[in-house]
Amino acid sequence: MLERRDSFRPYSEPHFAHREQTLRAPNTAGQNRILAALPRQDFERLLPYLEFVVLPLGWRIHGAGDPEKYLYLITAGIVARFYLTEEGASTAFALTGSEGVIGLSLFLDNGIAPSHALVVSPGYAYRLRAPVLKNEFKHLGSLSHLLLRYTQMLLNQAQQSAVCNRHHSLEQQLCCWILSCLDRLSSNKLSMTQELIANMLGVRREGVTEAAGKLQKAGLVHYSRGHITVLDRTRLEAHACECYAIVKRAHTRLLGLGLLPNIYP
Amino acid sequence: MLERRDSFRPYSEPHFAHREQTLRAPNTAGQNRILAALPRQDFERLLPYLEFVVLPLGWRIHGAGDPEKYLYLITAGIVARFYLTEEGASTAFALTGSEGVIGLSLFLDNGIAPSHALVVSPGYAYRLRAPVLKNEFKHLGSLSHLLLRYTQMLLNQAQQSAVCNRHHSLEQQLCCWILSCLDRLSSNKLSMTQELIANMLGVRREGVTEAAGKLQKAGLVHYSRGHITVLDRTRLEAHACECYAIVKRAHTRLLGLGLLPNIYP
DNA sequence: CTTGCTCCGTTCGCTAGCGAACATAAAGCT
DNA sequence: AGCTTTATGTTCGCTAGCGAACGGAGCAAG
Numbered sequence: 001m002l003e004r005r006d007s008f009r010p011y012s013e014p015h016f017a018h019r020e021q022t023l024r025a026p027n028t029a030g031q032n033r034i035l036a037a038l039p040r041q042d043f044e045r046l047l048p049y050l051e052f053v054v055l056p057l058g059w060r061i062h063g064a065g066d067p068e069k070y071l072y073l074i075t076a077g078i079v080a081r082f083y084l085t086e087e088g089a090s091t092a093f094a095l096t097g098s099e100g101v102i103g104l105s106l107f108l109d110n111g112i113a114p115s116h117a118l119v120v121s122p123g124y125a126y127r128l129r130a131p132v133l134k135n136e137f138k139h140l141g142s143l144s145h146l147l148l149r150y151t152q153m154l155l156n157q158a159q160q161s162a163v164c165n166r167h168h169s170l171e172q173q174l175c176c177w178i179l180s181c182l183d184r185l186s187s188n189k190l191s192m193t194q195e196l197i198a199n200m201l202g203v204r205r206e207g208v209t210e211a212a213g214k215l216q217k218a219g220l221v222h223y224s225r226g227h228i229t230v231l232d233r234t235r236l237e238a239h240a241c242e243c244y245a246i247v248k249r250a251h252t253r254l255l256g257l258g259l260l261p262n263i264y265p
Numbered sequence: 266m267l268e269r270r271d272s273f274r275p276y277s278e279p280h281f282a283h284r285e286q287t288l289r290a291p292n293t294a295g296q297n298r299i300l301a302a303l304p305r306q307d308f309e310r311l312l313p314y315l316e317f318v319v320l321p322l323g324w325r326i327h328g329a330g331d332p333e334k335y336l337y338l339i340t341a342g343i344v345a346r347f348y349l350t351e352e353g354a355s356t357a358f359a360l361t362g363s364e365g366v367i368g369l370s371l372f373l374d375n376g377i378a379p380s381h382a383l384v385v386s387p388g389y390a391y392r393l394r395a396p397v398l399k400n401e402f403k404h405l406g407s408l409s410h411l412l413l414r415y416t417q418m419l420l421n422q423a424q425q426s427a428v429c430n431r432h433h434s435l436e437q438q439l440c441c442w443i444l445s446c447l448d449r450l451s452s453n454k455l456s457m458t459q460e461l462i463a464n465m466l467g468v469r470r471e472g473v474t475e476a477a478g479k480l481q482k483a484g485l486v487h488y489s490r491g492h493i494t495v496l497d498r499t500r501l502e503a504h505a506c507e508c509y510a511i512v513k514r515a516h517t518r519l520l521g522l523g524l525l526p527n528i529y530p
Numbered sequence: 531c532t533t534g535c536t537c538c539g540t541t542c543g544c545t546a547g548c549g550a551a552c553a554t555a556a557a558g559c560t
Numbered sequence: 561a562g563c564t565t566t567a568t569g570t571t572c573g574c575t576a577g578c579g580a581a582c583g584g585a586g587c588a589a590g
Contacts, residue, residue: 033520034408034411034412034415037407037411037520038407038408038411039407042406042407042408046408077449078446078449078450080465081419082465089467090464090465090467091426091430091465091466091467092426092465092466092467093422093423093426093427094419094422094423094426095422095445095446095449096419097448097449097450098449099415099418099449099516099519099520100415100418100419101412101415104412104415104416104419107409107412108416120446120457120461120465121446121449121450121455121456121457136405136406136408136409137405137409139404139405140401140402140404140405141307141401142302142303142304142307143299143303143307143311143401144372144401144402146299146302146303147299147366147369147372150299150364150365150366150369151369151373151416151420153364153365154346154359154361154365154369154420155416155419155420155423157358157359157360158358158359158420158423158424158426158427159423159426161356161357161358161359161423161424161427162358162423162426162427162430163467165356165427165430165431166430166467167467169546169547170546170547180360181343181360181385181386183362184342184343184360184362184363184364184386185343185362185386190386191386192385192386193566193567193568194567194568195566195567195568196385199355200345200347200355200356200357200385201356201357202354202355202356202357202428202431202432203547203548204547204548204549205567205568206547206548206549206568206569206570207546207547207548209567209568209569209570210547210569210570212568213568213569223568224556224568225555225556225557225566225567225568226566226567226568251364254364255298255302255364434576434577435576435577458536458537458538459537459538460536460537460538468577468578469577469578469579470537470538471538471539471540471577471578471579472576472577472578474537474538474539474540475539475540475577477538478538478539488538489538489586490536490537490538490585490586490587491536491537491538
């Protein structure tokens, strides 16, 4: 239960360095490994746009769903990316230090953060305003933009998978799996043995048998030698964990009516 | 133990459609949602390069570490992305159907697949040769290329996190966490309460206390009110699961001597 | 030096899922 | 029809990690 704990000491506002610091310490931007890997001329071109920022312990750079306004190029400290379940249980799925950046959604997608980012060890960063960054990607064609957007989707799925594996029951995950497959099949049947599902979920086959048995007794599905028929989709969705709905929502956004609203300026 | 099970019915070779099929069914490429979302002129520009492929059940499109030669734009069926532990336990972390593609590493990174991709429900795809795809990204600057490469890294971390959460013990994960933080701190000490670590790992604080106690008794670390000192890094690495080494290896490749060998042709 | 707070240690009962072993039944082959 | 293979059902003991509750120790500020 993350909300109740205040061990994160959240700050509402970051601590910004004075302008003097910006001017005095421009070379330290090279402590970020990505900036350091740039050819000199690219680095110098970006230099005027880099804004020095302090990353205090416990600062939440962004929450899930927040709009991102900057690309943060970390020079020191550690930022954890994590996500929460409905119950408030949390799971980090990646760490970022001076080798990386925060703010990928600015060029992958519409600039809405897909996860939370928390400073777990204090440090510093140089940040770049969103428009400056987007300018770097302006020459991409429509296919490239769509592929980047899909990359964001995949990242969403992977992070959700990490959270789900940690906190949700086998039965919930089975519902999730069945529904996710169903969405891609335009049918209410899928051909898939329990053994295969067990391998994909990373659990024992017996566990799947048991969970599938429960679903069958409850009248949600019918199982027969590698053929699952979904009988009551609504109740199956109710049995699934929120992961299904979260990922699906992101998918419909990806491909929905509001297609490409932000990445084509 | 994935290797022993043959429920995947792996095929060594994909089934290719005859050229007639390629010519007869070009419109069905639009069943892929990404191709369908393209402006007409972009779609028509790509059409000559699209090659129709059958995705038979059980075909492993790529294994982890394989070079990718094509971007597969799925039009029907389901592909699961998964990864294995050293012991052979598997975990899928994402599904891809007609809304997506397989082969992101072609433009994100050096074209080496970071995970396994298995056809879990048969279908079809249109595929694009790697050079054609890379051509779409040729106008990107060096910063953009590095950011895409970092995106790949993040995806690696997220997928590893999903596997780790499923299969590895709390103690292993704690070692992993400590080592990952250490790498980003240039010191053998880190300031981090057990409560914070517990939240980030998605486990109980008591569990961290117990695991940390074991590590302390074994003389690997010293713990004191939010300050961890690593005493024997080598043995700590031996206690950690492989996830640490895998992610670290990918990182050093990202930033190592062989910097940008493939994405700058 | 004492009060309050934060952080760590420990305990006990409980449950989900594991591992292994075996039973059954449908599908397919000859 | 009979045999083999494959897929599902069932059982039993076991363990890691959960939930809740409490105890204690270091640190800081007055």
